[in-house]
Amino acid sequence: MSVNGILRKLPSVDSVLASPGVTPLIEEYGRGLVRDIVRDVLDKTRADILNGGQSADTPMWKSKIVKETEKALRLICSSRLKKLVNCSGVISHTNLGRAILAEEAAKAAYDAAVSNVNVEYYIGSGARGDRDDIVEELITRITGAEAATVVNNNAAAVLLALNTLSEGRQTIVSRGELIEIGGSFRLPEIMSKSGCVLKEVGTTNRTSLADYENAINENTALIMRAHTSNYRIIGFTAQPSLSEIAALAKSKSVPLMIDLGSGTLVDLRRFGLPHEPTVQETLADGADIVTISGDKLLGGPQAGVIAGKKELIEKIKKNHLKRALRCDKLTLAAMEATLRIYLDPEKAADRIPTLRFLKRGIEEIRQTASEAATALSGFFCDAAEVSIMDDVCRAGSGALPEVDIASVSVAIRHMDMGPNELAEWFRRLDPPVIGRVADDLFRLDMRCVENVEEIKASLPTRP
Ligand SMILES: *Cc1c(COP(=O)(O)O)cnc(C)c1O
Numbered sequence: 058m059s060v061n062g063i064l065r066k067l068p069s070v071d072s073v074l075a076s077p078g079v080t081p082l083i084e085e086y087g088r089g090l091v092r093d094i095v096r097d098v099l100d101k102t103r104a105d106i107l108n109g110g111q112s113a114d115t116p117m118w119k120s121k122i123v124k125e126t127e128k129a130l131r132l133i134c135s136s137r138l139k140k141l142v143n144c145s146g147v148i149s150h151t152n153l154g155r156a157i158l159a160e161e162a163a164k165a166a167y168d169a170a171v172s173n174v175n176v177e178y179y180i181g182s183g184a185r186g187d188r189d190d191i192v193e194e195l196i197t198r199i200t201g202a203e204a205a206t207v208v209n210n211n212a213a214a215v216l217l218a219l220n221t222l223s224e225g226r227q228t229i230v231s232r233g234e235l236i237e238i239g240g241s242f243r244l245p246e247i248m249s250k251s252g253c254v255l256k257e258v259g260t261t262n263r264t265s266l267a268d269y270e271n272a273i274n275e276n277t278a279l280i281m282r283a284h285t286s287n288y289r290i291i292g293f294t295a296q297p298s299l300s301e302i303a304a305l306a307k308s309k310s311v312p313l314m315i316d317l318g319s320g321t322l323v324d325l326r327r328f329g330l331p332h333e334p335t336v337q338e339t340l341a342d343g344a345d346i347v348t349i350s351g352d353k354l355l356g357g358p359q360a361g362v363i364a365g366k367k368e369l370i371e372k373i374k375k376n377h378l379k380r381a382l383r384c385d386k387l388t389l390a391a392m393e394a395t396l397r398i399y400l401d402p403e404k405a406a407d408r409i410p411t412l413r414f415l416k417r418g419i420e421e422i423r424q425t426a427s428e429a430a431t432a433l434s435g436f437f438c439d440a441a442e443v444s445i446m447d448d449v450c451r452a453g454s455g456a457l458p459e460v461d462i463a464s465v466s467v468a469i470r471h472m473d474m475g476p477n478e479l480a481e482w483f484r485r486l487d488p489p490v491i492g493r494v495a496d497d498l499f500r501l502d503m504r505c506v507e508n509v510e511e512i513k514a515s516l517p518t519r520p
Contacts, residue, residue, distance in 0.1 A: 214361030286455025303343025320349025
């Protein structure tokens with residue numbers, strides 16, 4: 058049959074809508090959406106026929122169109138954002154949504170979501186309030202900062218602080234810190250978008266105090282340091298200490314801003330990990346402004362915390378850009394609840410999942426790995442070889458760059474599937490289980506799996 062002949066046999070939108078198979082779809086999804094999808098399916102079928110993809114005529118056009126429509130509707134109406142099991146070996150994985158909230162933070166966000174809340178309202182006086190009041194006191198109490206504000210994320214925090222403090226003027230940054238962070242955060246681009254003029258000093262591996270000093274002139278508005286989150290410069294290197302730069306900044310009356318990136322509010326050495334500068338130490342060492350992410354090591358919702366000198370924070374709060382970068386009530390509620398946990402650092406390590414994962418002892422991880430291995434080898438039987446192995450994972454999100462954290466993985470070799478195929482097979486589970494392939498071996502890192510049921514629940518009833 059000719060292409061035109063086939064095209065003529067396609068049913069009309071109305072006749073598809075009138076067919077009995079479509080009635081339940083209209084009931085479930087609404088007539089408007091179903092009509093749109095039928096139209097899309099017909100358009101696509103027509104295009105396929107014209108491209109020669111559907112050369113044969115079929116007497117079943119209408120039922121084929123109905124089936125396609127149903128499939129497309131199910132896809133549109135199923136959730137794209139899926140809960141998944143993080144066995145990736147990266148504790149705070151940006152692509153996997155970074156931090157898991159503490160119970161009380163999740164509950165606070167839920168309560169704020171389903172109610173009206175006093176996000177900018179003084180209950181006592183009935184007057185209009187300031188949304189920073191929700192978290193400012195907690196941040197200052199925990200960090201020792203004079204004042205604080207929060208915005209949408211740390212990129213927004215850096216943008217807002219630079220725009221407020223240095224628009225049209227110079228910000229001095231060491232060449233060793235002109236970083237790019239995954240997902241297109243490039244410090245030089247953010248600086249130019251903020252309207253400040255980047256004044257690079259030193260070299261990639263070495264910058265001296267004199268380099269900073271010589272660069273300061275009447276047009277200098279700010280000295281900035283950035284945590285080199287995702288790499289380390291090793292070998293022949295030099296950087297003045299924070300207190301040295303702070304002393305210089307102070308003597309020249311130039312504010313010093315530190316983008317700590319992940320930042321942490323507790324000393325990670327208490328978990329046997331290497332040192333990451335805390336916000337408290339950074340402020341105590343003389344930084345005037347510190348910015349960090351809310352959902353990296355802090356373990357809260359996506360947010361950017363700006364903490365520091367009252368005079369500077371006041372200017373930042375008054376910047377009209379702040380309105381475009383502000384947090385919503387869900388974020389503020391989750392942030393407040395997360396910060397409240399930090400009032401007792403001992404509790405924080407147990408209640409904030411990110412810290413709990415970091416702190417978790419290797420024997421406990423091994424125990425979970427062994428339970429998971431038993432479940433998986435029972436599932437695969439002879440089709441796969443399942444073992445547990447000592448492994449290493451990463452903190453992720455730019456915290457503790459290049460630091461290997463001991464962990465235990467379940468390693469699986471499948472008789473019929475290669476490691477990448479096996480990784481895909483696990484990704485297609487419900488909920489998906491995200492593992493990784495290293496040295497040609499598929500692994501499920503167990504540091505972030507606290508309960509083996511999370512893995513068991515994903516396994517289909519039959520292989
Ligand atoms: C992660 C990071 C950022 C960006 O923070 P977001 O919260 O993802 O916007 C900025 N600077 C540094 C040093 C970082 O590590």
